Amino acid sequence: MGHDIYFPFFDGLFYRLNIRPVFSKKKLDDIKNRKWVSCPHFINHYSILGLLINFQEGAEAIRLLKLNKFYFSGWIYDRSIEIFLKRIKQRVAGYILQHNIFPVLDICCGTGKQCHLIRIHNQNTINIIGLDSDLKMMNYASLKYPYISFICADAANIPIKIAYFKGIVISYSLHDKPPELRTKMLDEAKRLLGPDGKIILIDFEQPWNRVSQVGRFFTYLIERTAGGEHFRNGEQFLKQGGLQAFIKQNGLVEIERHNIGIGNSSIVVAKFA
Numbered sequence: 137m138g139h140d141i142y143f144p145f146f147d148g149l150f151y152r153l154n155i156r157p158v159f160s161k162k163k164l165d166d167i168k169n170r171k172w173v174s175c176p177h178f179i180n181h182y183s184i185l186g187l188l189i190n191f192q193e194g195a196e197a198i199r200l201l202k203l204n205k206f207y208f209s210g211w212i213y214d215r216s217i218e219i220f221l222k223r224i225k226q227r228v229a230g231y232i233l234q235h236n237i238f239p240v241l242d243i244c245c246g247t248g249k250q251c252h253l254i255r256i257h258n259q260n261t262i263n264i265i266g267l268d269s270d271l272k273m274m275n276y277a278s279l280k281y282p283y284i285s286f287i288c289a290d291a292a293n294i295p296i297k298i299a300y301f302k303g304i305v306i307s308y309s310l311h312d313k314p315p316e317l318r319t320k321m322l323d324e325a326k327r328l329l330g331p332d333g334k335i336i337l338i339d340f341e342q343p344w345n346r347v348s349q350v351g352r353f354f355t356y357l358i359e360r361t362a363g364g365e366h367f368r369n370g371e372q373f374l375k376q377g378g379l380q381a382f383i384k385q386n387g388l389v390e391i392e393r394h395n396i397g398i399g400n401s402s403i404v405v406a407k408f409a
């Protein structure tokens with residue numbers, strides 16, 4: 137089932153990972169049918185995106201996408217939510233460095249900002265991979281942060297076969313997903329973590345004091361704006377007890393917890409039991 141795919145990194149080395157298919161042929165055709173013009177910079181572009189049915193088709197999709205530099209959702213996220221999250225993401229980068237958990241995978245990495253902050257915190261390490269299922273977002277991220285590798289894939293079916301990582305980050309990407317997907321994401325994280333690997337989870341909690349109640353008010357407004365399934369899943373996540381309960385229900389052992397009152401969230405460093 138697997139295909140060998142090469143990840144080109146900035147120093148010219150090729151890191152080999154074992155990949156299995158992610159997208160269906162139809163999805164690839166959908167990408168191609170948008171008729172984006174090819175971009176000559178693909179070979180010079182150090183981060184890689186996509187890992188599709190085979191390298192040929194993967195490369196084609198990447199080449200087609202490289203021209204699409206502007207992505208409204210990414211741009212708006214950068215200029216709104218990321219401003220609030222910047223300090224939290226800096227702290228996360230610090231914990232990753234402190235625990236020395238490289239290589240690290242950021243599952244559902246969105247705009248790639250967390251990957252970027254980890255990189256600059258750790259002397260420009262190349263041992264970071266971002267993953268998200270939004271192909272345009274991955275293209276946007278890889279153009280902004282060309283020295284980081286991004287993979288476009290489903291977090292419930294990550295196309296990396298080996299337990300390659302010492303660290304995994306899932307940042308504000310549990311609450312918005314349906315319960316089955318959260319569990320699958322965690323199963324994938326467990327599968328990809330090597331021995332002594334650690335996972336860093338950042339997400340919402342049930343308010344625990346006055347400050348977090350204020351935080352809950354603000355985060356409610358933001359989540360309400362996101363609306364739809366995202367909002368409903370988020371409410372369900374909190375009703376079930378937030379991140380703390382999720383960690384207990386999924387057999388994780390907390391190593392370290394940092395509560396963020398005004399964000400009504402916590403950063404938890406954990407390991408699988």
Ligand SMILES: C[S@@+](CC[C@H](N)C(=O)[O-])C[C@H]1O[C@@H](n2cnc3c(N)ncnc32)[C@H](O)[C@@H]1O
Nearest residue numbers: 244245246268269270289290291292307308309
């Ligand atoms: C709320 S954003 C969080 C982004 C980022 N981790 C952060 O902290 O800013 C959730 C992200 O999950 C991604 N996502 C949704 N479903 C996914 C899936 N099945 N596999 C991978 N990524 C997914 C979305 O594209 C989005 O970028």
